[in-house]
């Protein structure tokens with residue numbers, strides 16, 4: 333069976349999960365970057381089985397996922413599943429994703445996910461160690477249900493309200509301070525093209541989906557979350573198997589090798 337795994341990742345948890353998932357599934361499997369597709373219109377999806385791998389934000393999908401899916405054209409009877417990564421709990425993402433697909437007269441077949449280190453609120457040292465060590469095993473445990481095309485009717489779940497991230501509005505108040513050295517890494521990793529260099533100064537606009545890629549990859553820790561005092565300048569994180577170039581590439585390269 334031909335499968336397309338569409339992913340987004342700011343700090344690598346979902347990128348490594350997408351790759352491991354693709355390696356565990358049966359048949360041909362492409363791994364495709366949603367950040368590279370985001371600015372396209374009418375995106376044809378030619379796979380019989382389609383998976384979306386992404387981080388949970390506020391019990392919901394990142395804005396970029398919602399926005400890109402609205403432009404995707406699926407074949408009828410496509411088996412669509414999501415495989416999320418999160419620090420503690422996936423919240424109401426299954427219901428919200430099913431609602432999104434209902435706009436296209438489609439439905440979500442299956443929602444699975446695994447705990448990973450938190451890139452927003454902090455995980456404990458133990459949690460980071462355990463989730464990274466068990467990532468592969470946790471994925472393998474869930475693959476069978478996808479191969480067997482299990483289905484759950486998420487339309488039966490009670491309705492939920494829009495989450496805080498159903499639109500992009502810089503709700504974390506991402507800002508930059510005087511430690512900035514003008515390296516432009518933040519511009520290169522921002523999936524929303526929300527950061528510009530104007531007259532030698534970095535400007536962060538409000539079309540921000542709070543992915544924190546700029547925050548975690550800035551080499552001088554010049555970026556902070558002005559509306560999130562508790563974790564305003566938390567320690568930086570990225571998955572140990574992912575490099576800055578992988579995150580930059582996801583904006584330009586549709587297919588992951």
Ligand SMILES: Cc1cc2nc3c(=O)[nH]c(=O)nc-3n(C[C@H](O)[C@H](O)[C@H](O)COP(=O)(O)O)c2cc1C
Pocket residue numbers: 340341342343344345346347386387388389390391392417418419420421422423448449450451452453542543544
């Ligand atoms: C803005 C934001 C909101 C988040 N909200 C949640 C949440 O509601 N529940 C949760 O368990 N993790 C939450 N997280 C943690 C991420 O889902 C988690 O660390 C994820 O694995 C990061 O994936 P990535 O490395 O692929 O970007 C949030 C992260 C961010 C940046």
Ligand code: SF4
Pocket residue numbers: 508511512513514515516517518519534549550551552553554555
């Ligand atoms: S990544 Fe950091 S140091 Fe580099 S331009 Fe952006 S804010 Fe400045």
Ligand code: SF4
Pocket residue numbers: 506521522523524525526527536539540541542543544545546547
């Ligand atoms: S400005 Fe930073 S946090 Fe906002 S979308 Fe761009 S990279 Fe993500």
